[in-house]
Amino acid sequence: xxxxQARIDAPSAEAPKVAGGRPRPRSRGFDxxxxxxxxxxxxxxxxxxxxxxxxxxxxxxxxxLNVFGTPSLQWYDQLIHDxxxxxxxxASIEIALVTMVxxxxxxxxxxFGLVRARSHFSRPTDILMLLNLxxxxxxxxxxxxxxxxxxxxxxxxxxxxxxLSLATVVLGHITFSIAYVTIIVRGRLAALNREVxxxxxxxxxxxxxxxxxxxxxxxxxxxxxxxxxxxxxxxxDFVTSYFTTxxxxxxxxxxxxxxxxxxxxxxxxxxxxxxxVMTIVVVLAALALFxxxxxxxxxxxxxxx
Amino acid sequence: xxxxxxxxxxxxxxxxxxxxxxxxxxxxxxxVSLGTTDILGRPVFGWYPENYQQVFDPIFIxxxxxxxxxxxxxxxxxxxxxxPVAYMIARYGGRFRNLMIVLIILPxxxxxxxxxxxxxxxxxxxxxxxxxxxxxxLPGNPPITFVNTPFAVVGGxxxxxxxxxxxxxxxxxERMDPSVIEAGKDLYGTPFHTxxxxxxxxxxxxxxxxxxxxxxPAVGDFxxxxxxxxxxxxxxxxxxxxxxxxxxxPPFGAALTxxxxxxxxxxxxxxxxxxxxxxxxxx
Amino acid sequence: xxxxxxxxxxxxxxVVKRFNTTTAVDNLSLDVxxxxxxxxxxxxxxxxxxxxRIIAGFEQPDEGSVFLEGLSVENTPPYHRNVNTVFxxxxxxxxxxxxxxxxxxLRRKKVPEAEIRKRVSEMLDLVRLKQKATSKPRxxxxxxxxxxxxxxxxxxxxxxLLLDEPLGALDLQLRKQMxxxxxxxxxxxxxxxxYVTHDQExxxxxxxxxxxxxxxxxxxxxxxxxxxxRPANAFVAGxxxxxxxxxxxxxxxxxxxxxxxxxxxxxxxxxxxxEAVLLCxxxxxxxxxxxxxxxxxxxxxxxxxxxxxTATQYVIELAPGVRIVAIENNTQTASSDKRFARGSKVVIxxxxxxxxxxxx
Numbered sequence: 033x034x035x036x037q038a039r040i041d042a043p044s045a046e047a048p049k050v051a052g053g054r055p056r057p058r059s060r061g062f063d064x065x066x067x068x069x070x071x072x073x074x075x076x077x078x079x080x081x082x083x084x085x086x087x088x089x090x091x092x093x094x095x096x097l098n099v100f101g102t103p104s105l106q107w108y109d110q111l112i113h114d115x116x117x118x119x120x121x122x123a124s125i126e127i128a129l130v131t132m133v134x135x136x137x138x139x140x141x142x143x144f145g146l147v148r149a150r151s152h153f154s155r156p157t158d159i160l161m162l163l164n165l166x167x168x169x170x171x172x173x174x175x176x177x178x179x180x181x182x183x184x185x186x187x188x189x190x191x192x193x194x195x196l197s198l199a200t201v202v203l204g205h206i207t208f209s210i211a212y213v214t215i216i217v218r219g220r221l222a223a224l225n226r227e228v229x230x231x232x233x234x235x236x237x238x239x240x241x242x243x244x245x246x247x248x249x250x251x252x253x254x255x256x257x258x259x260x261x262x263x264x265x266x267x268x269d270f271v272t273s274y275f276t277t278x279x280x281x282x283x284x285x286x287x288x289x290x291x292x293x294x295x296x297x298x299x300x301x302x303x304x305x306x307x308x309v310m311t312i313v314v315v316l317a318a319l320a321l322f323x324x325x326x327x328x329x330x331x332x333x334x335x336x337x
Numbered sequence: 338x339x340x341x342x343x344x345x346x347x348x349x350x351x352x353x354x355x356x357x358x359x360x361x362x363x364x365x366x367x368x369v370s371l372g373t374t375d376i377l378g379r380p381v382f383g384w385y386p387e388n389y390q391q392v393f394d395p396i397f398i399x400x401x402x403x404x405x406x407x408x409x410x411x412x413x414x415x416x417x418x419x420x421p422v423a424y425m426i427a428r429y430g431g432r433f434r435n436l437m438i439v440l441i442i443l444p445x446x447x448x449x450x451x452x453x454x455x456x457x458x459x460x461x462x463x464x465x466x467x468x469x470x471x472x473x474x475l476p477g478n479p480p481i482t483f484v485n486t487p488f489a490v491v492g493g494x495x496x497x498x499x500x501x502x503x504x505x506x507x508x509x510x511e512r513m514d515p516s517v518i519e520a521g522k523d524l525y526g527t528p529f530h531t532x533x534x535x536x537x538x539x540x541x542x543x544x545x546x547x548x549x550x551x552x553x554p555a556v557g558d559f560x561x562x563x564x565x566x567x568x569x570x571x572x573x574x575x576x577x578x579x580x581x582x583x584x585x586x587p588p589f590g591a592a593l594t595x596x597x598x599x600x601x602x603x604x605x606x607x608x609x610x611x612x613x614x615x616x617x618x619x620x
Numbered sequence: 621x622x623x624x625x626x627x628x629x630x631x632x633x634x635v636v637k638r639f640n641t642t643t644a645v646d647n648l649s650l651d652v653x654x655x656x657x658x659x660x661x662x663x664x665x666x667x668x669x670x671x672x673r674i675i676a677g678f679e680q681p682d683e684g685s686v687f688l689e690g691l692s693v694e695n696t697p698p699y700h701r702n703v704n705t706v707f708x709x710x711x712x713x714x715x716x717x718x719x720x721x722x723x724x725x726l727r728r729k730k731v732p733e734a735e736i737r738k739r740v741s742e743m744l745d746l747v748r749l750k751q752k753a754t755s756k757p758r759x760x761x762x763x764x765x766x767x768x769x770x771x772x773x774x775x776x777x778x779x780x781l782l783l784d785e786p787l788g789a790l791d792l793q794l795r796k797q798m799x800x801x802x803x804x805x806x807x808x809x810x811x812x813x814x815y816v817t818h819d820q821e822x823x824x825x826x827x828x829x830x831x832x833x834x835x836x837x838x839x840x841x842x843x844x845x846x847x848x849x850r851p852a853n854a855f856v857a858g859x860x861x862x863x864x865x866x867x868x869x870x871x872x873x874x875x876x877x878x879x880x881x882x883x884x885x886x887x888x889x890x891x892x893x894x895e896a897v898l899l900c901x902x903x904x905x906x907x908x909x910x911x912x913x914x915x916x917x918x919x920x921x922x923x924x925x926x927x928x929x930t931a932t933q934y935v936i937e938l939a940p941g942v943r944i945v946a947i948e949n950n951t952q953t954a955s956s957d958k959r960f961a962r963g964s965k966v967v968i969x970x971x972x973x974x975x976x977x978x979x980x
Contacts, residue, residue: 067421068421068424068425068429069425069429071418071421071422071425072421072422072425072426075418075419075422075499076440076441078496079440079441079444079496079499080440080444081459082444082452082455082456082458082459082496083444083447083451083452083455085455085458085459085465086451086454086455086458089458137350138350138351138354139351141347141348141350141351142347142348142350142351142352144344144347145344145345145346145347145348145349145351145352146348148344148347149341149344149345149347149348150341150344151341151344151345151348153345153348153352154348157348157351157352157355159609160352160355160356160359160360161351161355162605162609163359163602163605164355164359166549166550166553166554166601166605167553167598167601168553168554168556168557168558168574168597168601169554169557170557170558170559170573170574170577170578170594170597171557171594171597171598171601172359172362174366174577174581174590174591174594175359175362175363175365175366175594176358176362177581178362178365178366178369178380178587178591179358179361179362179365179366181379181380182365182369182380185379203358204358206354206358207354207355207358207359210351210354210355214351225709225711227707227708227709227711228711228712228713228714230678230698230705230707230711231705231707231711231712231713231772232713232724233677233678233697233698233699234676234677234678234698234699234703234704234705234773235699235704235724235725235728235772235773235776236699236725236728236729236776237699237724237728238697238699239343241728246713246715249715250714250715264446267448268446268447268448268449269449270448270449270450270560271559271560275581285448285449285450288448288450288451288454289450289560292450292454292457292564300451300454301458303451304447304448304450304451304454304455307447307448307451308446308447308448308451311446311447311448312443312446312447315442315443315446319439
């Protein structure tokens with residue numbers, strides 16, 4: 033739907049009147065209150081200023097936060113040679129990769145189940161998933177912490193060592209990621225014309241072939257996009273990791289948290305910038321896929337649920 | 338089509354996983370919330386419902402109220418700031434609409450902590466703003482204290498959740514037929530009245546969705562308060578968090594968690610009911 | 621229709637299909653012969669699409685049997701039936717180009733690639749899409765997409781081609797053109813077509829036989845002429861073309877109209893005297909002010925005249941509340957003063973055999 037600048041009869045109309053045809057805005061002449069573009073501009077500044085500042089200061093040669101010396105890569109240098117940080121970085125990447133794969137698979141299956149199955153379990157499962165989506169991470173984090181602790185104690189009776197560790201972090205991440213995959217894939221799946229699959233059957237494809245040849249190819253962009261989203265969310269995650277991590281290597285956001293808590297050093301700027309660059313690259317890739325071959329508006333519309 | 342059984346089977350992995358790692362843990366939380374601890378501080382099961390009474394202990398009332406206030410304040414601020422932006426993009430964005438939406442979302446993908454920390458950099462006692470003010474000659478050291486105030490916490494929360502308010506409203510606005518607004522202008526004259534009587538009611542669903550996506554998680558936030566706030570910005574999230582670190586009392590933390598979850602579930606159910614009444618099914 | 625030794629291509633026996641509390645198809649039995657252009661006609665919700673889907677295999681009947689080429693297809697899934705469908709929404713494969721869309725069915729059947737090349741190429745010629753072979757569906761116009769859907773189904777040379785309101789989304793001009801093309805293609809290829817539509821004009825012009833349905837029940841099955849000239853009941857009479865349905869009662873060898881006149885008419889067997897009936901006469905069968913001996917006739921006053929170019933339509937009031945429609949070709953009346961004016965009295969006559977007596 034193209035929102036056209038319609039002709040306004042108000043005296044202050046600035047929309048250029050074009051002879052015949054539909055009026056086209058040559059300039060963004062607004063019939064709207066002036067404050068709209070001003071607020072929007074401010075909000076964009078508001079949103080980007082902090083991260084730009086962090087990036088800016090990551091190249092600071094001085095340690096201070098309000099004086100900028102000369103551009104320098106010293107903090108990055110320090111980063112790379114800090115084994116704890118690099119250890120955390122790789123841990124975070126590993127966790128994110130595993131989470132991405134598992135959550136995408138489970139989430140996609142769930143999406144199919146919710147859209148296609150006629151079952152009494154559909155609605156409850158749906159509600160469960162939505163609840164998971166909007167639950168504060170504190171709540172789910174505490175729940176996971178307790179269940180893992182109890183499970184650990186229980187299994188110890190059988191001589192099995194089970195405690196908080198990177199594995200439990202992965203389990204926690206997968207748990208909150210499934211809902212995101214399901215919602216995205218389900219949106220795309222529901223928008224697919226059922227008759228297309230029926231056409232495949234009609235033309236001689238079995239159920240499995242129809243899925244493989246027709247449904248999945250149309251679904252790939254949504255699946256991959258949601259996978260990348262999961263990667264980013266897992267990589268960035270703080271609260272769930274906080275409650276489910278054990279001793280030893282911790283995910284990168286937790287490392288940053290400790291660093292902030294125990295004294296602010298500009299090294300954090302560098303770590304933060306590094307993380308941002310990584311995630312933004314992944315996100316842009318996901319968005320490119322997301323809008324591939326279709327109207328992005330459809331995707332955003334379901335967020336209004 | 339054929340074989341409904343196959344589709345039902347696909348529900349299984351997701352449902353099972355959520356049951357095991359989302360529902361079951363809550364069972365454990367409830368169990369712990371009704372228990373107590375042993376000498377080592379580990380949870381022990383029993384029947385101690387007084388943990389819940391402690392939730393409503395007058396000492397903690399300010400914390401609960403404050404959390405609610407922060408969440409509501411954050412939601413309202415996000416609404417006031419976010420609605421014009423969503424309106425601007427939806428109605429006047431033109432070709433750049435999608436780009437602008439992408440730009441709105443992009444900062445959110447920078448790490449949560451980094452974003453909070455960034456505000457620390459800007460508004461902290463040795464931060465950029467104070468540095469500038471100091472250089473400009475303002476008295477005081479630091480000239481203005483932003484951090485450790487409720488404003489910093491709310492500001493941080495708004496910063497974090499703003500995209501979640503903008504997106505649903507934008508989606509609702511986008512779905513509107515622009516000619517309806519023009520018709521409204523004919524009927525109601527001033528832009529303000531048009532907005533009140535035409536645009537706003539049509540986008541209520543989006544606003545409510547945004548309020549849910551912002552308000553619910555905001556109630557449970559604790560990292561923002563921890564880093565940007567101080568003792569006087571203590572929120573439920575902080576309270577819960579403290580119960581599970583040294584010197585805390587896990588059953589109480591569990592009780593708090595359950596109470597919080599119940600409250601939010603009620604709000605969620607209320608939202609779902611109103612949503613399905615308005616349009617078709619939400620999900 | 622059906623040759624003595626050869627079974628009908630499609631046979632439905634007592635098919636019933638229910639959805640929750642509604643019966644979409646109610647005890648339907650019909651036969652479709654080889655090479656026939658068979659239409660299912662009726663208003664929305666009459667069950668015609670459901671019937672089509674049952675033949676295709678996407679729905680299973682709750683009762684009754686379906687036979688294709690003489691064999692029961694009760695347990696045969698759609699991909700094993702020698703049937704192909706042209707969907708109302710075209711249902712093209714967006715991610716494949718036109719060529720791959722059309723070749724899809726042949727590839728499923730593992731037809732050798734050389735033969736596929738030949739057959740797809742011929743089919744694209746037949747539907748006039750040769751130049752668009754490498755285009756993707758979204759690059760095509762509605763009419764072109766419709767032809768891809770047709771070609772994709774037809775290339776497999778099924779025993780029956782099912783078409784679900786395929787021309788619904790096209791504008792009038794294009795629709796008329798496609799109707800002619802479809803009919804020509806069907807004659808060329810010789811395949812049995814089962815065609816679903818709610819447009820009675822479309823059904824009349826294209827079909828060899830029509831099955832008229834309403835609320836899941838078959839109303840009448842016959843050639844276009846039979847359906848039009850000898851409708852079986854009031855619904856068919858009203859649905860096809862314009863009909864005059866005048867209430868009355870059987871009396872002797874004719875019908876005593878509500879307006880008082882006794883009209884001679886052809887009676888069906890089994891109608892009892894005094895039974896309430898409807899006299900059905902088509903507008904074009906009515907002669908104004910020129911009745912011949914032996915005609916049935918009534919008198920009335922012209923209430924409205926509508927100039928249609930080739931003809932003039934008159935609404936004539938026989939009595940308060942009883943109006944009929946007459947259509948007269950404008951072969952002799954080039955100027956309006958030769959035509960009947962509003963308010964003038966006319967005598968209307970028609971041949972008794974043109975008056976059908978229907979149960980009300």
